[in-house]
Amino acid sequence: MRVSTRFSDSIHILAFIEIYKNIRLSSEVIASSVETSPVVVRRLMSVLREHGLIDTKQGSVEPKLARKPKDITLLDIYFATEGNKPLFELDKKTNPECIVGGNIQEVLGDYYEQAKIAAQRKLNDTTLQDLIETILVKEKAKQSTK
Numbered sequence: 001m002r003v004s005t006r007f008s009d010s011i012h013i014l015a016f017i018e019i020y021k022n023i024r025l026s027s028e029v030i031a032s033s034v035e036t037s038p039v040v041v042r043r044l045m046s047v048l049r050e051h052g053l054i055d056t057k058q059g060s061v062e063p064k065l066a067r068k069p070k071d072i073t074l075l076d077i078y079f080a081t082e083g084n085k086p087l088f089e090l091d092k093k094t095n096p097e098c099i100v101g102g103n104i105q106e107v108l109g110d111y112y113e114q115a116k117i118a119a120q121r122k123l124n125d126t127t128l129q130d131l132i133e134t135i136l137v138k139e140k141a142k143q144s145t146k
Helices: 006-019 027-034 038-050 074-082 104-125 128-144
Strands: none
Touching: 006 027, 006 038, 006 074, 006 128, 027 038, 038 074, 074 104, 074 128
């Protein structure tokens, strides 16, 4: 099973829109950074627009964030792109007559729920602004070594 990159690609798109807000940002330009097709970028941007994270005008190459980056959390982006999908899936077909098979779902389910809540708390505590600032610091460090 292939792991979805919709979440990370959506964060990438939002950061790109903010960092390059002063240039014309076609889906082709954004797609070149994400290294995906413009169609994928347009689909993700449509989802982000539906969830109030970006503003776009049809036929225009001027997408803008709908809110300030400090007001967009990574959890907002996660819910927009992935919904409330579970982070982990339990195997529901185990042998109930076995010590492990008869208990693993409940026990592992509790741990999975704790991990999900911890991940969501971290995503909720991290803003798009935090991410953009870190990107810019890392780029500055790269430039200083050249």
